[in-house]
Amino acid sequence: MSTTDGRRQPAVLWIGTGVALLVLIVAGLGIGAVSITPLAVLRALTGQGEAIDIAIVRDLRLPRVVLAMLVGCALGSSGAALQGTLRNPLAEPYLLGVSGGAAVGAVLALIIGVTAAAAVPIAAFAGAVVAVLLVLALARAAGGARDPRTLLMAGVIIGAFASATILILLADVSPDRVRGALWWMAGSLSDSSWLRVGWLAVYVALGMALLVSRGRLLDVLALGDESAAALGVDVGRATRQVFLISALLAAASVAAAGLIGFVGLVVPNIVRAFGVVRHRALIVASALGGASLMLLADLLARTLRAPLELPLGAITALIGVPVFLLRLRRLR
């Protein structure tokens, strides 16, 4: 839809995101210990060129690039939906403690021996739901689940509690049975087997389809309880639905890549600044933007101090905190 208000054009965002995504995919496949030119990357993808290039691009780097994109999709769309439902531009799964709860769920499942690639996200989902309930109860006890700052405070507290729980749970677990605490808390794309990526794709596709189908519902929910009720929405039921779907998306990403914060915060706010505000478009654009941001963050994590690999969650936090502070200032 074209706007005549002289603001930034949504078209700029869609084209920009599309181009950025393509460039970052090629860069993600080409840059690393062995550099491969963009042309050779494209040839390798279609099975042409040198065998070593084909092996590196298709077997080593492609699963990781796809994993990064899926995690970014899940976090971006989950953040957009949570912000709309809570009417809070600072909401996102990490800051709300949802991701932390998911990590506890996943770690518990792995410790008791549930390791199937399909099952770990389910355990993470259960942990995420518990975290959502705790955050809402805590915010209500502190004087208002509708106040953006109270809710964030509750989320940060539950997130800290989740981190502590993970540290204690993993204190005496052998690292070859369950990935270490640092993997969970700093986030990593190091475990990119096609099996894990495949299951993540299933959960992300399911969650995205459910969210996109509720685009207009989210538009109405974002108006506020009274207006949403006036427009025929069962506010309690709709809010629970969106929470559950967002928790599923966040949980799937945590099970696959650990705790990665701020992607769900940064991306929807940038998308909205370009005039994309209706939720169906906002969710899709936030998914694509999230994928781009994750590819960029992973590229930085791998190259800034190569051959060392920096923790991914640290990179996204470095990008995200300034955006959070800017947005917080505009909140009042």
Next chain:
Amino acid sequence: MTAGVALTFDDVSLAYRSDGARVVEHASIIAPAGQITAIVGPNGSGKSSLVRGVLGLMPTHSGRIFAGTTDLLHASAREMSRLVAVMPQREALVFPMLVREYVALGRSPFLGLWDAPSAHDLAVIRGAMERSDVMPFASRRTDELSGGEWQRVRLARALAQDTPILLLDEPTTFLDIAHEMATFETLAREAHSGRTVVLVSHTLTLVARFADQIVLMHDARVAAAGTPRDVMQAATLEAVYEWPLVVSHDPAVGAPTLVPLRRPR
């Protein structure tokens, strides 16, 4: 639009969730189709609670609320929103959007998850924007509107629901005289076309000019109801508002006019 659907409060008592205190007690109001019914009363007398009661956001202690023959307390939110268009008292958007996008949300009670607005929906949206005079800023953002413009945009959204009943909580707050009069004239036209118009208002004098029926709320109860001439009695209003006043009659239109007095020193 199905014409001729009355809004009826039948012995309604509403309570606050937290302490169980009644904010409305045994209120019976019949707002007939084709008329403007104004609900007036001091702050905290229960006016807005009646609106929240219709929305199902206020626990009902007893009584029933009907739109025509539909029991709203047992209807789904969606059924309600196809019969009654509610304009809540306050609404601040955290995420601004374009005025026309906002007004279009008035059609959401009639659209399925994947439906795009039909030609009929678009015509209704356009008509609602024309009647509430928001066309000149249809492409502006909702956070760039004056308080008065925002009120009219919200009215447009309610009109876009195209329901037989309009229930408006303080529709003319923030409006200057011209836009306040224009809004009342719009509402009068809606009533004339067969809609049931119910509004909560503080502007007694203006309401007396336009309303067919006035319901005066006091301490959670209906203190008086009837034509403006019946209800706008100095003794009744003084008792309810606890302030000295006189009721005169507008020489031009003959409607009762309320003049609050200064207290004698």
